Amino acid sequence: MNNKSRNVSSSVIKRLPRYHRFLGDLRSKGLDRISSKELSNLMGLTASQIRQDLNCFGEFGQQGYGYNIELLQQEIGKILGLTKLKKAILIGAGHMGKALAMHFDMTTKGFNLIGIFDKKPSLSGQTVQNLPIHSMDRLDEFCRENKPDMAILCIPRGEAHNVAEALVNLGVRxxxxxxxxDLSVEFPDICVENVHLSDSLMTLCYNISQ
Amino acid sequence: MNNKSRNVSSSVIKRLPRYHRFLGDLRSKGLDRISSKELSNLMGLTASQIRQDLNCFGEFGQQGYGYNIELLQQEIGKILGLTKLKKAILIGAGHMGKALAMHFDMTTKGFNLIGIFDKKPSLSGQTVQNLPIHSMDRLDEFCRENKPDMAILCIPRGEAHNVAEALVNLGVRxxxxxxxxDLSVEFPDICVENVHLSDSLMTLCYNISQ
Known part of the structure; x- marks a missing residue:
């Protein structure tokens, strides 16, 4: 990683996953390089914005050549930390949890799912993607042994506080x-990415209503 | 609705679903009123920010009384457009689509799910939440008859372009x-709320890696 990249602003960081995704699409189409103008048309940004963003990571673009797609995607992947897999556990194996475990490839996004937990006794022993569903009683022991970095919470909100507190105490970051x-209000030092489907749908409702 | 609310800035609008959610929680706990200070502690905002935001909608807060929780939530719901249900269809009845249809109450977020479609012949005729899964052949006729306002897309990305184009031509807004x-690049005049799970997980990966 170029030293330059160590001072990348948070607004640039927020755009990195989208760059990573678009560059991956271009690679899968067999393309080697792309100009900032072409990339900007694809992504709905300005070419100048793209040049500014990507210059943070070093000298990938060359006048008249454009960007080397593979190199740039790899570099963005390194900055995002995708190359070193972190350990994730899933809490809650209802429809949403199962959908994520079965159909969502986490390894290309930096995580390896190593355990699944649900409080429903009827689910214990079932497997999802070759992982057994454990009862919540086993959570403590499992975390001490396996030291997961991250937990995916797909549980009713009434249970979130206690589960999150236990996990933070067990070292989940x-x-x-x-x-x-809203975990981030209660645990300000922990990294949280929310997928608040209700908020998203209400925002869409507002925008359609206008 | 107070006239004042018609000029609410987009940054305030973005915070509305979260206010609506917190006020709903307070109502479900049987509370009638709350001060901006108490609400700010709950939500991790400053009291002054909350007063500024909520003043956009009229005179809900009173010195020494605080906010009337029910009234304020209702007013925010009206501004979000939640009170007038819009018609939604689901395209793609895989795990994610089914999880949404079965476990996510859309009616409290402004939408009524009226149809489900999937291209897999084996799913045709199955029902989810009392709605039959239709084959994609029926999409055109169904939309002309029922005029859905919104479509939930839970399909592979390779199919998104054609399906979205067809739906836009059929009046989906x-x-x-x-x-x-990235639909919004291609259809700039259409309202889009993205739930980009990959981007969200990569952002978490970056933050944990720091």
């Missing part, structure tokens, strides 16, 4: 939070 | 987009 519970 | 395809 981040949450992918599908529960409508 | 908004998308709740779970597909990793």
């Amino acid at each position: 981040g949450f992918w939070n599908f529960t409508h519970y | 908004g998308f709740w987009n779970f597909t990793h395809y």
